[in-house]
Amino acid sequence: MPALQVRDVVGGMRRVLVPGQEFSLVQHATEQATTRVAAVGIALPERRQTTDELLATRRHRFPLPFQQHTGIAERRVCGPGEDSGTLAVGAARDALAHWGGDPAGLGMVVSCSITRYRGEDAYDFEPGYGFAVKEAIGAHDALHFDVNNACAGMLTGVHLVDNFIRRGVVRSGLVVSGERITSLAANAARTIRSYTSKQLASLTLGDAGAAVVLERAPDGAPGLFSEVTTYAEHADLCIGRPDPDAPGARMDTDGSGIHRAAILSAPRTILRSMERNGFTPDDVDHVIPHQTSVPAIRAGIKHTERKVGTYAKNVIYNVEKFGNTSSTTHFVALHECLNDGRVNEGDRVVMLCYASGLTVGVTGFPIDGIAVDHARSA
Amino acid sequence: MRAALEAVGTVLPAAGDDTSSTGLAAAAAGRALAAGAVDPDDVGMIVNAAVYHDDNVMEPANATFVQRALGANLQVGVVKGAGTLAFDLTNGGAGLLTGLQVVAGFVETGDIAHGLVVTGDVDPTPGVSQGLAHVPAGAAVLVGPGTGEEGFAAFCERSYPEFADLYRASLDWDGRHHAVHVHEDQTWAERWLGCAEDALKAFLDDRGLAPAEVDLLVTAPPQPDAGAELCRRAGLDPARLVLPPDAGGPLHTAGLGMALAAAMAEPAWERARRVLLLAGGAGITITIAEYRGRATR
Numbered sequence: 001m002p003a004l005q006v007r008d009v010v011g012g013m014r015r016v017l018v019p020g021q022e023f024s025l026v027q028h029a030t031e032q033a034t035t036r037v038a039a040v041g042i043a044l045p046e047r048r049q050t051t052d053e054l055l056a057t058r059r060h061r062f063p064l065p066f067q068q069h070t071g072i073a074e075r076r077v078c079g080p081g082e083d084s085g086t087l088a089v090g091a092a093r094d095a096l097a098h099w100g101g102d103p104a105g106l107g108m109v110v111s112c113s114i115t116r117y118r119g120e121d122a123y124d125f126e127p128g129y130g131f132a133v134k135e136a137i138g139a140h141d142a143l144h145f146d147v148n149n150a151c152a153g154m155l156t157g158v159h160l161v162d163n164f165i166r167r168g169v170v171r172s173g174l175v176v177s178g179e180r181i182t183s184l185a186a187n188a189a190r191t192i193r194s195y196t197s198k199q200l201a202s203l204t205l206g207d208a209g210a211a212v213v214l215e216r217a218p219d220g221a222p223g224l225f226s227e228v229t230t231y232a233e234h235a236d237l238c239i240g241r242p243d244p245d246a247p248g249a250r251m252d253t254d255g256s257g258i259h260r261a262a263i264l265s266a267p268r269t270i271l272r273s274m275e276r277n278g279f280t281p282d283d284v285d286h287v288i289p290h291q292t293s294v295p296a297i298r299a300g301i302k303h304t305e306r307k308v309g310t311y312a313k314n315v316i317y318n319v320e321k322f323g324n325t326s327s328t329t330h331f332v333a334l335h336e337c338l339n340d341g342r343v344n345e346g347d348r349v350v351m352l353c354y355a356s357g358l359t360v361g362v363t364g365f366p367i368d369g370i371a372v373d374h375a376r377s378a
Numbered sequence: 379m380r381a382a383l384e385a386v387g388t389v390l391p392a393a394g395d396d397t398s399s400t401g402l403a404a405a406a407a408g409r410a411l412a413a414g415a416v417d418p419d420d421v422g423m424i425v426n427a428a429v430y431h432d433d434n435v436m437e438p439a440n441a442t443f444v445q446r447a448l449g450a451n452l453q454v455g456v457v458k459g460a461g462t463l464a465f466d467l468t469n470g471g472a473g474l475l476t477g478l479q480v481v482a483g484f485v486e487t488g489d490i491a492h493g494l495v496v497t498g499d500v501d502p503t504p505g506v507s508q509g510l511a512h513v514p515a516g517a518a519v520l521v522g523p524g525t526g527e528e529g530f531a532a533f534c535e536r537s538y539p540e541f542a543d544l545y546r547a548s549l550d551w552d553g554r555h556h557a558v559h560v561h562e563d564q565t566w567a568e569r570w571l572g573c574a575e576d577a578l579k580a581f582l583d584d585r586g587l588a589p590a591e592v593d594l595l596v597t598a599p600p601q602p603d604a605g606a607e608l609c610r611r612a613g614l615d616p617a618r619l620v621l622p623p624d625a626g627g628p629l630h631t632a633g634l635g636m637a638l639a640a641a642m643a644e645p646a647w648e649r650a651r652r653v654l655l656l657a658g659g660a661g662i663t664i665t666i667a668e669y670r671g672r673a674t675r
Contacts, residue, residue, distance in 0.1 A: 032487070114436050123549040125429050125558075126470040126660035127542055135539045143535050144663070145476045149465035150437035156465050163483045229461040230424075230439075231454050232446035240437040247551040249436060265454040272460065356438035357464065 033216045034223020035162040038101075039371040041094025042328075042335045043087045043178070043209035045076040054203060057189045064195060066203055071294030075206025075323030078180045084117045087209030088129060088178025089136045091328075095174065095211040096137060098371035106213075107170025108143040109134040110161055112153030112177040112327050114240065116146075120183070121247045133176055143170070150238075151290055152228060152355035153177055153327035154210065155363050159226040161214050166223075172215035177327045181205045183248025184240070191250075201238070201253040204293055206323030210331035221368065225277035228353075228361035229269055234261045238356035262354035263300045267307035270352065273362040281310045284364070285347040286337070290354050291319035291329040300354070316342070330363075343367055380529025380670065381482035381521050384492070385414035386639040388632070389516035390625055399432045400440060402498030402516030404447035406635070410494065410520040411448070418450035419457075421520075422490025423481055424464040427473035427631045428497040430510070430558065434549055439466040444496055460489075470545075470659025471598075472535070473497070474517065474634045475667055478655075479533040481521050492522040499630040502558055503549070509560035510547075513627035517635025527674035530667055532585060536577040538662040541569045545660040567600040570658055574599070575611045577664035578656060582612070585668060589613035593650035593671065596620045596641045598633025598657065608656075620644065633657075648672050 051067040051074065058064075067073055078087070088111060096103050111129035118124050124132075130144035143164075149156040157175035164170045188202035217223045237258040240251040274280060289297050294317060301315050318333045325332055330351040337343040345367055353361040387409025391397045396405070403426060411418060426441035441464035451457040469476040474497055481493035498516040501507050544563040549556050563569075574597075582589065592614055599605050602621055609616040622629055622636030629636055634657045641647055650671035658664040 118548065121551040123434075125468075125547040125549065126545060127663070128468050128470060128660075130469070131537065131539075131542070131661050131663060135537075135542075140537065140539070143476075143479075144537070145467055145469040145473070145480075147465055147467055148436070149439045152465075156463070159463075160480055163480075163487060163489065167483055167487060169483070227460055228463045229451075229457065230442055230445060230464040231452060231457075231461070232442045232450070232464060233452040235438055235442040235446050238437065239435060241433050241435045242549060242556045244555070251437070261454070268454060276460075357442045359438070359442075359463075359465075 032166045033168055034221060035165045035214050036217035036221065036223060036368055037212060037365050037370050038215045039095045039099035039213040040331055040335045040338065041091045041098065041211045042332050043090030043094060045078045045082050045207050047077045047079045048074050049077045050074045054185060054189055057186065058192065059190050060193045062194060070204055071320050072204055072323050073320050075182065076208060077182045078207045083119055084113050084115045084178040084180040085129065085132060087180065087207065088113060088133050088176050091178065091209035091211035092133050092137050092174060092176045095213050099213045100371065101172060103138045104140065106139040106142045106172055106174050108161060108164060108173040109139055110157040110173065110175050111146045112157040112175060113179055114148060114150060114153060114326055115179050115181045117180045149359060150356040151326045152353040152359040152361050154331060155351060155353045155361045156228050158212065158214065158363055159228050162224055162226050165214060165216050172213060174211060174213055176211040178209040179326045179328055180207050181326050182207050184251050187243045187246050187248055187250050198252040198254065199250060201255050202251045204324040206325045208322060208325035208328045208332050210328035212331050222366050224363065224365040225273065225279065226363045227269065227273035228359060231265055231358045234258065234358035237261060237358065258358065259296055261358050262360065263303040265358065265360045266300065266352060266354060267304045269360045270304065270362050271308060279364055281308045283348055284312065284350045286314045286316055286343055286349045287312045288316045288330050288333050288349060288351045290352065291333060292324050294319060338370060379486060380524040380527065380531065381485035382524030382529040384416065384520040384522045385410045386635055386642055387413060387518045388636050388639045391514055397500060397514045399428055399498040399500045400443040400447065402514060403428065403496040403518065404444045406516035406518035407444060407448055407494050407496045410518040414520045416492050416520060418448040421450050421462055421492045421494050422460065423484055423493040424450065424462060425477040425481055425495045426466045426497065427468065427477040427495055428499045429468050429470065429473065429631060430499045430502050432500060432502065434502045439464055441465050470661060470663060471630060472657040472659040472663050472665040473631045475655055475657040475665045478519060478521065478667065482530045485521055485523060492520060495519045497631040497635065499632060503556060506555060506557040508557065509562060510558050511628050512630040513625050515625055515629050515632035515636065517632040519635055519638065525675045527670045528672055529670060531670050532668040533665065534581050534584065535663060535665045536580065538573045541573065541662045544569055567604060570600050570662060571604045571608060573662045573664050574608050574656060574658055577666060578608065578612045581666045591652055592618060592654050594618050594620055594641055594646060594653040596637045596653060596655045598622050598629060598637045600628065
């Protein structure tokens with residue numbers, strides 16, 4: 001890789017960034033770089049829990065055809081020794097193993113976990129997970145911090161790292177998340193009494209870790225584009241907080257309300273973002289939406305297609321096998337599709353996120369030599 | 379174009395005032411917007427750097443509630459440009475400055491016109507928290523395009539993981555309820571000072587700056603007297619040190635915002651050519667920013 005020459009145009013200072021010797025000083029690049037997705041990694045708990053097994057833990061039994069209504073057959077659930085931290089570090093190591101670069105050369109590490117559970121009972125505040133992950137992977141000199149933006153967390157992290165790369169501040173960065181989030185499902189199963197319970201959506205959740213390495217694209221190469229917007233009038237539609245009666249957390253969701261708000265806001269955000277970045281919907285080969293449930297994804301895509309005026313060529317689902325893995329869903333899905341050949345070199349991918357907030361985001365990029373382990377399918 | 383400091387708003391609640399995390403952050407943000415004469419709809423990014431939120435809400439981002447309180451681009455279809463992105467960003471006691479690094483970048487690239495970094499740490503589990511010493515406080519820093527050379531010129535972050543266990547905080551389930559537990563080792567403040575000294579000397583060296591070229595050092599150490607000691611060790615004139623006002627107890631992420639507000643209210647602010655902002659927190663992580671002052675306009 002060539003050294004990146006960066007100039008502080010105001011101060012007139014020149015400095016050469018050599019891969020493996022990055023630093024976190026802001027410098028002003030003369031030309032904006034673009035960002036490429038270089039490697040993707042995941043970490044999944046071994047244990048699988050079927051929807052029937054989850055429903056069998058309910059304290060209050062009532063007819064609940066949850067699998068038929070959501071399409072979710074199973075999800076992964078953390079076992080002993082697995083938690084948000086181990087999933088995040090595992091996913092980071094998986095991505096780095098395929099990246100080929102020196103972790104010590106990463107310019108920044110951004111952790112995006114909603115759940116920062118150490119074991120079952122402790123939620124870590126300080127130091128943050130960005131710090132813990134960077135130390136675990138040997139990226140000691142990387143700028144680090146934690147982002148919390150609900151299920152839009154990783155795409156928000158990508159949005160931020162892209163800005164640092166475009167400005168020439170760093171040459172590469174890692175966005176990572178580990179979600180031990182099924183405590184919400186377990187707590188919901190113990191307490192829901194009817195199909196109208198606000199905790200019903202918690203039953204969709206699954207545990208997973210995901211990581212993506214971003215780096216400066218070769219000069220002239222098409223790069224990543226990203227836009228994330230928050231429509232805060234909908235801030236109350238989904239609230240997650242510690243469960244007052246049990247370890248872990250609970251989440252109260254106005255499911256129909258947040259779905260309605262998401263499908264109303266998404267097409268406008270998608271179109272605006274694509275227009276700003278010279279994309280048309282016809283340029284997109286694969287759409288990876290946030291994985292909530294099969295009917296919700298289908299309804300959202302159908303509404304978006306009507307508003308956008310074209311059909312998505314390929315919409316990727318994996319919610320049947322993994323449930324809603326919150327901030328990690330997009331990169332868990334991308335990893336699987338790269339491994340099984342559904343997404344290939346040269347394809348153009350758009351990720352869509354709808355998250356509590358309400359946050360709507362779009363991230364688009366070409367598949368250009370993304371490194372994953374093709375020998376190990378999710 | 380550099381990203382410049384436009385205004386800072388702070389809140390130290392009196393008895394009977396709103397002491398919610400969102401309330402403190404939103405009130406401080408409102409003051410910053412008013413002082414900067416910026417419309418909330420022109421704020422493209424709201425970053426909440428608080429670590430300890432109301433009820434420990436994990437989602438949505440607590441910044442969302444601040445955005446709603448400010449009325450910034452709330453509704454689909456009526457937003458300005460790309461609207462407002464609101465999210466939480468934490469980096470312990472260094473979070474406010476890390477948030478400024480992020481927001482400054484988006485202002486520099488022209489992706490946003492203005493950005494806010496807000497904070498408002500509170501006690502999320504009152505009555506059962508252990509070791510949580512900070513007093514509730516709100517701060518908000520408004521950033522926008524600079525004039526001339528004014529603005530953020532450099533940021534640097536250094537970590538000292540050998541001291542990671544000296545300050546740890548978590549929310550723990552004790553079998554009956556959740557409670558915040560903060561472990562602060564008795565050597566924490568001294569180690570913080572040593573790390574700040576090391577990071578500050580390295581920053582000055584890296585930037586080719588002599589201590590005498592620093593017109594102001596704005597920081598909020600764990601103990602107030604550590605500021606003067608830091609200046610002494612790094613060779614800076616203690617008269618150029620600006621600390622937050624006495625708040626009746628330690629300030630967490632709001633401390634740097636409070637110190638910055640104090641600095642910007644000083645006549646020396648208008649004359650300053652080079653200001654350093656220094657914040658540190660668990661890790662130990664020290665973040666430093668070089669700000670070219672108003673005199674460079």
